[in-house]
Amino acid sequence: MSVVDRELLERHGLTQEEYGRILEMLGREPSLTELGIFSVMWSEHCSYKSSRVHLKTLPTTGSRVLQGPGENAGAVDIGAGLAAVFKIESHNHPSFIEPYQGAATGVGGIIRDIFTMGARPIALLNSLRFGSLDEPRVRRTFTGVVAGIAGYGNSIGIPTVGGEIGFDESYTGNPLVNVFCLGIARADEIIKAAASGAGNPVYYVGAKTGRDGIHGATMASAEFDETSAEKRPAVQVGDPFMEKLLLEACLEVMKSDALVAIQDMGAAGLTCSTCEMGARGGVGIEIDIAQVPQRETGMTPYEIMLSESQERMLLVVKRGREAEVERIFEKWDLHAVRIGEVTTDNRMRVKDHGTVVADIPNGALTDEAPVYRRPMSEPSYIKEAQQLSLASLGAPAPAADVFRRLLASPNIASKRWVYRQYDHMVRTNTILMPGMGAGTVRIKGTRRALALSVDCNARFVYLDPYRGAQLAVAEASRNVACSGGLPIGATNCLNFGNPQKPEIMWQFAKAVEGMGAACRALDVPITGGNVSLYNETDSNAVLPTPTIGIVGLLEDADRVVSRAFKASGDVIILLGESRDELGGSEYLKVMHGVIRGVPPALDLDLERRLQRLLVEGADAGIVESAHDCAEGGLAVTLAECSFDTGLGAEANVAFVAADAPAMKDVAALFGESASRVIVSVTPARAHEMLGAAARAGVPATVIGRVGGNRIRIAIDGRAVIDEALESAERIWSSAIERYFEPRKAIA
Amino acid sequence: MKVAVVVFPGSNCDHDAYYVAKDVIGADAEMIWHKDTSLGGADVVVLPGGFAHGDYLRTGAIARFSPVMNEVKKFAAAGGPVIGICNGFQVLLEAGLLPGAMLRNRSLKYQCEHVFVKVEQTDTPFTLASRKDQILRIPIAHGEGNYYAEADVVARLEKNRQVVFRYTTAAGEASAEANPNGSLHNIAGLCNEARNVVGLMPHPERACELAVGSADGLVLFESILRSVGGAAAPLPAKASAAAGAVANR
Numbered sequence: 004m005s006v007v008d009r010e011l012l013e014r015h016g017l018t019q020e021e022y023g024r025i026l027e028m029l030g031r032e033p034s035l036t037e038l039g040i041f042s043v044m045w046s047e048h049c050s051y052k053s054s055r056v057h058l059k060t061l062p063t064t065g066s067r068v069l070q071g072p073g074e075n076a077g078a079v080d081i082g083a084g085l086a087a088v089f090k091i092e093s094h095n096h097p098s099f100i101e102p103y104q105g106a107a108t109g110v111g112g113i114i115r116d117i118f119t120m121g122a123r124p125i126a127l128l129n130s131l132r133f134g135s136l137d138e139p140r141v142r143r144t145f146t147g148v149v150a151g152i153a154g155y156g157n158s159i160g161i162p163t164v165g166g167e168i169g170f171d172e173s174y175t176g177n178p179l180v181n182v183f184c185l186g187i188a189r190a191d192e193i194i195k196a197a198a199s200g201a202g203n204p205v206y207y208v209g210a211k212t213g214r215d216g217i218h219g220a221t222m223a224s225a226e227f228d229e230t231s232a233e234k235r236p237a238v239q240v241g242d243p244f245m246e247k248l249l250l251e252a253c254l255e256v257m258k259s260d261a262l263v264a265i266q267d268m269g270a271a272g273l274t275c276s277t278c279e280m281g282a283r284g285g286v287g288i289e290i291d292i293a294q295v296p297q298r299e300t301g302m303t304p305y306e307i308m309l310s311e312s313q314e315r316m317l318l319v320v321k322r323g324r325e326a327e328v329e330r331i332f333e334k335w336d337l338h339a340v341r342i343g344e345v346t347t348d349n350r351m352r353v354k355d356h357g358t359v360v361a362d363i364p365n366g367a368l369t370d371e372a373p374v375y376r377r378p379m380s381e382p383s384y385i386k387e388a389q390q391l392s393l394a395s396l397g398a399p400a401p402a403a404d405v406f407r408r409l410l411a412s413p414n415i416a417s418k419r420w421v422y423r424q425y426d427h428m429v430r431t432n433t434i435l436m437p438g439m440g441a442g443t444v445r446i447k448g449t450r451r452a453l454a455l456s457v458d459c460n461a462r463f464v465y466l467d468p469y470r471g472a473q474l475a476v477a478e479a480s481r482n483v484a485c486s487g488g489l490p491i492g493a494t495n496c497l498n499f500g501n502p503q504k505p506e507i508m509w510q511f512a513k514a515v516e517g518m519g520a521a522c523r524a525l526d527v528p529i530t531g532g533n534v535s536l537y538n539e540t541d542s543n544a545v546l547p548t549p550t551i552g553i554v555g556l557l558e559d560a561d562r563v564v565s566r567a568f569k570a571s572g573d574v575i576i577l578l579g580e581s582r583d584e585l586g587g588s589e590y591l592k593v594m595h596g597v598i599r600g601v602p603p604a605l606d607l608d609l610e611r612r613l614q615r616l617l618v619e620g621a622d623a624g625i626v627e628s629a630h631d632c633a634e635g636g637l638a639v640t641l642a643e644c645s646f647d648t649g650l651g652a653e654a655n656v657a658f659v660a661a662d663a664p665a666m667k668d669v670a671a672l673f674g675e676s677a678s679r680v681i682v683s684v685t686p687a688r689a690h691e692m693l694g695a696a697a698r699a700g701v702p703a704t705v706i707g708r709v710g711g712n713r714i715r716i717a718i719d720g721r722a723v724i725d726e727a728l729e730s731a732e733r734i735w736s737s738a739i740e741r742y743f744e745p746r747k748a749i750a
Numbered sequence: 751m752k753v754a755v756v757v758f759p760g761s762n763c764d765h766d767a768y769y770v771a772k773d774v775i776g777a778d779a780e781m782i783w784h785k786d787t788s789l790g791g792a793d794v795v796v797l798p799g800g801f802a803h804g805d806y807l808r809t810g811a812i813a814r815f816s817p818v819m820n821e822v823k824k825f826a827a828a829g830g831p832v833i834g835i836c837n838g839f840q841v842l843l844e845a846g847l848l849p850g851a852m853l854r855n856r857s858l859k860y861q862c863e864h865v866f867v868k869v870e871q872t873d874t875p876f877t878l879a880s881r882k883d884q885i886l887r888i889p890i891a892h893g894e895g896n897y898y899a900e901a902d903v904v905a906r907l908e909k910n911r912q913v914v915f916r917y918t919t920a921a922g923e924a925s926a927e928a929n930p931n932g933s934l935h936n937i938a939g940l941c942n943e944a945r946n947v948v949g950l951m952p953h954p955e956r957a958c959e960l961a962v963g964s965a966d967g968l969v970l971f972e973s974i975l976r977s978v979g980g981a982a983a984p985l986p987a988k989a990s991a992a993a994g995a996v997a998n999r
Contacts, residue, residue: 150859153859153860154860157801157860157862157891157893158760158762158801158804158805159762160761160762160763160800160801242804243801243804244759244760244801244803244804244805244806245804247759247760247762247801247804248759248760251759334783334785335759336759422862423859423861423862423863424859424860424861424862425860425862426860426862426891427862428862428889428891428953428956428962428963429762429763429766429799429891429956430762430765430766431766431769431770431955431956431958431959431962432962433962434961434962436963445961447769447773560961561961
């Protein structure tokens with residue numbers, strides 16, 4: 004009699020058809036342990052079954068790419084014999100259920116992915132999304148997530164050098180926590196996760212296995228409803244000190260050349276690391292779970308194989324070198340335990356005190372896992388939402404009022420309350436602090452530095468997934484270029500709703516298509532990443548949020564450029580052009596409460612020329628400051644350039660012909676046209692900058708001068724904003740803080 | 751001159767201290783594992799920042815039992831210069847080499863930011879190159895830096911001029927506003943009665959090059975060179991270029 008009934012399958016997130024395939028692949032009924040193993044490996048989170056056909060279209064190769072998708076992380080050549088190893092990953096579902104531990108273990112997981120490749124992690128960034136801070140529950144999630152990221156990153160000693168945070172009601176019941184990590188390795192010493200050599204011992208090292216996190220991967224592959232809080236036991240608990248020990252010990256072991264392969268036990272724990280390392284190397288791995296260090300008594304094979312206890316690694320060691328490896332772990336007070344060995348037969352065989360409890364071909368769990376070409380259809384909301392009648396919105400508020408309202412919007416306001424909780428300086432490489440531009444770290448022992456940015460304007464993606472994803476790539480690359488970095492590689496984290504809904508699948512497919520096109524045009528291959536689907540609560544999906552992380556290379560760290568104005572009298576130049584583009588803008592959301600219209604147009608060829616101009620301008624030392632125009636448009640961008648050094652600005656910007664005449668000032672000041680950057684240069688070099696822009700075919704206009712203690716903006720000579728810098732700064736810097744430190748509330 | 755940087759398993763500013771000693775001021779430097787029982791003939795000992803043993807209990811509470819701490823105590827008792835930075839300061843407090851204890855920051859949050867501290871005492875091996883009352887702009891990065899001691903202990907510290915560093919405004923005023931964490935008397939750093947053991951919460955090793963935002967912390971390392979190295983060895987070009995005004999890019 005079969006023990007596998009419909010209810011059991013449902014609890015494992017498997018369909019009848021999928022179960023049929025399991026029977027076919029095994030040629031028999033699976034044991035409960037085997038069913039559990041299939042369930043996690045075939046979950047969306049591990050198998051990418053809905054996304055894989057689309058991801059295959061992304062550009063993943065290039066002259067600098069040393070490692071594309073498929074390993075624990077991607078890697079690009081940064082010269083001097085070094086590689087930048089990096090990846091971004093989501094921890095959305097756990098962070099909603101248990102914000103502190105969910106976020107903390109997200110950081111822990113991505114750090115392990117990086118050092119597993121033999122790289123020393125040197126920088127963390129994150130991209131976060133929450134509902135409105137006016138909601139008490141959102142504030143709890145927000146503070147918990149920030150504290151969790153801080154608690155883990157600070158303790159392990161990897162600086163959090165940048166990131167982005169966005170707020171929208173759609174994330175109220177489903178926050179996004181995407182964590183990016185970058186490490187440095189010698190290009191010829193990158194470690195792979197492919198097991199080999201029959202008879203080589205397999206070692207388990209790190210924390211003991213407990214019952215935490217069982218079915219975490221399956222949980223991350225389902226929507227939330229009112230019972231989700233009951234899933235708290237599926238969230239793991241992090242121990243950054245244990246991870247610090249693992250990090251140091253593993254890097255030491257890697258130097259010894261006694262190591263064959265290594266993989267962390269992340270999602271799907273021991274199961275995933277065992278079958279994936281075997282599959283990559285075309286060999287089998289046999290383990291006996293009786294040898295696995297256990298935190299609790301009476302754990303079943305099912306629980307041990309599916310546990311997602313954190314800070315655990317699986318290693319394949321060269322036979323005969325065991326003592327050497329054990330000695331290194333002993334030094335760090337870690338016990339490496341031999342739990343099995345490499346076999347020749349391409350299967351994952353799990354024993355319990357010698358009795359086989361699971362015996363599955365590796366391929367069935369990896370390459371031959373189900374792949375779906377899910378049905379797609381254009382969402383019905385799109386055509387409607389793209390209609391934007393500015394005239395129907397009524398007369399806009401005075402520009403000065405809008406300016407203040409936007410500075411106080413949490414999407415735009417200073418994130419200092421957050422990044423002050425992150426150690427962003429440890430390792431003394433941070434040469435551009437958070438809030439000053441792309442997070443930039445120098446590479447000691449070379450002249451080089453890396454500028455890092457993660458970005459996504461999800462409103463644009465919601466309104467037009469194809470163009471929105473292109474805009475995300477363009478913005479992240481532009482941020483890196485503003486700091487002087489040449490964009491050389493990318494990683495993506497695709498956060499969407501339930502892929503079984505054709506409309507969500509359509510959003511996903513279009514976004515991937517747009518992202519691929521932009522990455523090709525800007526020459527930034529995607530070397531890996533992560534897909535997070537089922538970001539829905541009670542059937543309401545989050546705004547589609549395909550976050551992109553970009554790595555930019557500065558040949559000379561001394562040439563790094565911040566966004567802050569440097570000296571009174573410097574000339575302010577607008578690169579790019581403002582058009583009548585308010586679609587999806589912060590202005591519409593904050594002042595009219597709508598997400599409507601068509602996102603700004605994007606000319607990828609112009610974008611590429613603009614970014615090259617910025618990098619060359621930084622390298623030649625012409626650019627004193629550079630800041631991308633994004634949410635809030637020109638007016639907000641100018642203000643942000645002024646805040647850090649307290650140098651005001653006087654600018655006269657061009658008139659923008661708007662469809663709705665009443666909106667022409669708003670379009671000029673707060674429109675969000677793409678491919679625009681505000682740079683400042685010394686008066687002596689203004690001519691040189693304008694000449695370089697002309698040669699690059701990038702529109703450039705002198706719009707004003709740095710100086711004074713006010714932000715003054717005129718449109719074609721007509722004053723529209725005249726705000727004391729100090730009061731503007733106070734609004735901007737206290738807008739998030741005031742939710743948490745009422746004593747400092749602005750009067 | 752040889753600098754020993756003690757490495758506890760959870761130290762994470764060990765590389766930074768080592769880098770400044772070796773690459774910025776050009777001294778000889780060595781990492782000393784916490785289980786070692788020798789300081790390797792060092793002239794100066796640095797206990798770096800981090801989370802020595804995870805610090806889930808009390809910061810530094812376990813580190814004082816590390817074998818190397820016996821050597822550090824002997825070294826200090828013999829008058830050898832010892833500096834504890836951040837977690838290193840916490841370890842010195844737990845080990846009884848300096849008086850007092852650390853509470854959680856008044857904000858109950860970890861804080862990472864540049865602050866101003868005044869160098870009030872210049873007769874320690876780590877401050878003798880400083881001007882008296884010189885204001886340094888250097889970063890803090892801690893969750894438990896709220897210095898506390900019994901009133902009579904604090905009074906004694908003040909009387910004996912053992913408060914070496916104090917949080918102040920840029921103008922040197924030790925106001926409540928300038929106090930980032932709630933420390934009694936705005937205390938940022940101390941020395942022992944013999945003045946050879948110094949602990950401070952701010953991170954001078956993170957402020958030794960303009961490229962990272964400030965070179966004000968260099969004066970502590972210049973002091974070590976001068977106090978240990980006898981006649982001041984000329985600083986390598988890298989450090990000289992780094993010294994000077996504050997960069998705030």
